[in-house]
Amino acid sequence: MCQSDNIYLPHLATIEAVVDETPDVRTLRLVFQDEEVREKFNFRAGQFAEYSAFGAGESTFCIASPPTRKGYIECCFRSVGRVTEALRGLEVGETIGVRGPYGNSFPIENFYGKNLVFVAGGIALPPLRTVIWNCLDLRDKFRDITIVYGARSESDLVYKRELAEWQARDDVRLVKCVDPGGNGPDWDGKVGFVPNVLGEAAPGAENTIALVCGPPIMIKFTLPVLEKLGFADDAIYTTLENRMKCGVGKCGRCNVGNVYVCKDGPVFTAGQVKAMSREF
Amino acid sequence: MPLSITEQNLRQLVDTLVKERKLVVGPKLTDGLALYQPLSSGQELSLAKLPRRSAKELFFPICEDILSFEKNKQGTTVNDVDRSHFPEAVLIGAPPCDAASPAILDAVFSWDYQDPFYLKRRERSTIVGIGCRQGDDACFCTAVGIGPDSDNGSDLFLTQLKGGGFACSVVTPKGQALVDSHASLFGEGAAGQTRPFEGKLGDKLDLAKIKKWLDEHFEDPLWESIADICIGCGACAFICPACHCFDINDEGGTEKGTRRKHWDACGFSKFTNHASGHNPRDAQNKRYRNRIMHKFKYYDDKFGKTLCTGCGRCIRACPVGIDIADIIGTIEAK
Numbered sequence: 167m168c169q170s171d172n173i174y175l176p177h178l179a180t181i182e183a184v185v186d187e188t189p190d191v192r193t194l195r196l197v198f199q200d201e202e203v204r205e206k207f208n209f210r211a212g213q214f215a216e217y218s219a220f221g222a223g224e225s226t227f228c229i230a231s232p233p234t235r236k237g238y239i240e241c242c243f244r245s246v247g248r249v250t251e252a253l254r255g256l257e258v259g260e261t262i263g264v265r266g267p268y269g270n271s272f273p274i275e276n277f278y279g280k281n282l283v284f285v286a287g288g289i290a291l292p293p294l295r296t297v298i299w300n301c302l303d304l305r306d307k308f309r310d311i312t313i314v315y316g317a318r319s320e321s322d323l324v325y326k327r328e329l330a331e332w333q334a335r336d337d338v339r340l341v342k343c344v345d346p347g348g349n350g351p352d353w354d355g356k357v358g359f360v361p362n363v364l365g366e367a368a369p370g371a372e373n374t375i376a377l378v379c380g381p382p383i384m385i386k387f388t389l390p391v392l393e394k395l396g397f398a399d400d401a402i403y404t405t406l407e408n409r410m411k412c413g414v415g416k417c418g419r420c421n422v423g424n425v426y427v428c429k430d431g432p433v434f435t436a437g438q439v440k441a442m443s444r445e446f
Numbered sequence: 447m448p449l450s451i452t453e454q455n456l457r458q459l460v461d462t463l464v465k466e467r468k469l470v471v472g473p474k475l476t477d478g479l480a481l482y483q484p485l486s487s488g489q490e491l492s493l494a495k496l497p498r499r500s501a502k503e504l505f506f507p508i509c510e511d512i513l514s515f516e517k518n519k520q521g522t523t524v525n526d527v528d529r530s531h532f533p534e535a536v537l538i539g540a541p542p543c544d545a546a547s548p549a550i551l552d553a554v555f556s557w558d559y560q561d562p563f564y565l566k567r568r569e570r571s572t573i574v575g576i577g578c579r580q581g582d583d584a585c586f587c588t589a590v591g592i593g594p595d596s597d598n599g600s601d602l603f604l605t606q607l608k609g610g611g612f613a614c615s616v617v618t619p620k621g622q623a624l625v626d627s628h629a630s631l632f633g634e635g636a637a638g639q640t641r642p643f644e645g646k647l648g649d650k651l652d653l654a655k656i657k658k659w660l661d662e663h664f665e666d667p668l669w670e671s672i673a674d675i676c677i678g679c680g681a682c683a684f685i686c687p688a689c690h691c692f693d694i695n696d697e698g699g700t701e702k703g704t705r706r707k708h709w710d711a712c713g714f715s716k717f718t719n720h721a722s723g724h725n726p727r728d729a730q731n732k733r734y735r736n737r738i739m740h741k742f743k744y745y746d747d748k749f750g751k752t753l754c755t756g757c758g759r760c761i762r763a764c765p766v767g768i769d770i771a772d773i774i775g776t777i778e779a780k
Binding site for chain 1: 719747
């Protein structure tokens with residue numbers, strides 16, 4: 167099947183594990199059925215794939231597991247439409263299709279020797295989680311690692327077990343927050359919006375790379391905070407998540423101005439984003 | 447060497463190609479409606495009217511299967527579509543505005559990832575273009591650098607002669623091969639004077655100047671003034687020879703079905719809608735701006751080509767009277 171020149175043909179993968187991150191966000195751990203694909207499927211943190219529930223169609227998500235963990239990939243999605251509902255309806259042992267990996271990636275090698283600050287909101291942690299684990303798996307290569315992550319409420323936080331793991335590590339500084347009103351009686355994190363909490367946490371900009379992912383409104387208010395902290399535009403990375411269909415620069419849907427998110431992105435620096443047409 | 451072919455022999459050429467089991471597609475009238483359709487004989491070829499839809503669907507069908515899937519007790523299987531049976535095809539009688547478009551679309555379907563459906567059909571087809579002798583008030587091919595005698599994209603190009611018949615010029619090796627394999631139908635030398643174009647030809651617009659304005663005016667009151675009336679019906683994209691946006695959807699059930707690629711339009715309100723409900727192009731004029739930008743700026747930025755052949759179909763079809771020729775003329779005059 168992989169010998170075909172049909173760029174729309176997916177690999178088949180078996181759902182090995184399912185984790186419900188929130189009431190409507192699910193992680194699937196996938197193992198490719200073809201042994202050769204399993205061995206040869208290589209990707210970099212930041213790349214995405216097209217996942218299919220046969221009969222419902224395809225949906226675009228990042229590869230949420232790190233490339234440093236071999237033998238499987240993970241995706242994480244919120245059930246909001248026909249395809250994601252169908253993907254959610256599949257159980258462990260069932261088959262889904264995966265096309266990819268597509269797009270560019272975070273230039274992690276360029277971050278060696280630097281401090282890293284991850285800033286994520288809500289369902290946008292998965293695109294950074296692949297980088298976080300990639301970096302933690304190569305912990306010696308990096309200096310201080312700070313993670314600022316927030317969601318509307320405690321129940322909207324994804325990867326709760328990993329947040330606990332990061333919180334317990336002494337080589338990671340985790341600052342977690344929920345929007346005002348989203349905290350329960352036992353909440354041990356901050357209460358506030360991500361950009362404000364980031365400002366209070368005030369990570370130093372010296373020799374530091376910031377990686378930001380979140381809804382457009384969060385990005386909009388986070389960039390000025392980073393700027394104020396002294397981050398240059400080329401020291402801030404983000405990943406854009408436009409609607410896509412083909413994933414390979416043909417279907418004409420994901421463009422922001424003349425930039426094709428699927429081919430030129432999805433990873434961009436803040437400088438590149440600022441140079442784009444105001445269309446995201 | 448100049449060549450010629452009589453009208454009778456052109457029809458004979460169609461008959462011969464059909465006998466050779468080639469797929470011959472050309473303008474054909476059905477109840478007065480001209481469409482590019484498979485021809486079963488040379489008599490069906492009708493060169494009087496510009497077909498309602500463009501010829502791009504010969505290479506990029508309105509809807510096509512890209513794979514099939516089946517789920518049973520043994521598991522799920524995915525099957526490729528057999529492209530080895532895509533027919534050898536000849537597109538015949540396409541005026542310059544239609545003959546030019548596949549050569550423009552090659553760029554998007556062949557950059558980086560190669561779309562094997564489009565490219566296999568392109569590889570197996572020959573385009574016999576024909577000079578246009580009659581335009582209407584919606585035509586504007588000359589504005590975008592094409593003209594009634596332009597052989598851009600044709601493999602073999604025919605020009606109507608005053609006394610009937612056609613002068614032929616070989617444009618590409620594919621065109622030469624078509625002539626060589628049917629040499630007895632062609633005569634040597636141009637037999638007579640070219641039939642003149644009936645009607646007025648517009649001036650060529652300065653596409654570089656238009657692009658420069660677009661480079662600098664993503665935000666401009668022009669977009670609201672020209673495109674607030676757009677109803678987002680998508681007609682302009684569907685009849686355009688150069689629009690290439692598509693969607694991918696599954697048909698059938700979860701047990702058995704096909705995945706299909708089918709035409710889509712950037713004018714549709716859900717085209718860029720995110721799963722979250724956020725929509726980067728949340729107003730109709732933003733979607734229409736994308737149409738103009740894609741055709742006269744983005745495609746040029748990416749591939750060095752303009753994504754418009756001036757056929758005028760979108761002007762004729764628009765239910766609210768949006769006139770793309772008028773718009774680019776306005777931009778050029780700024």
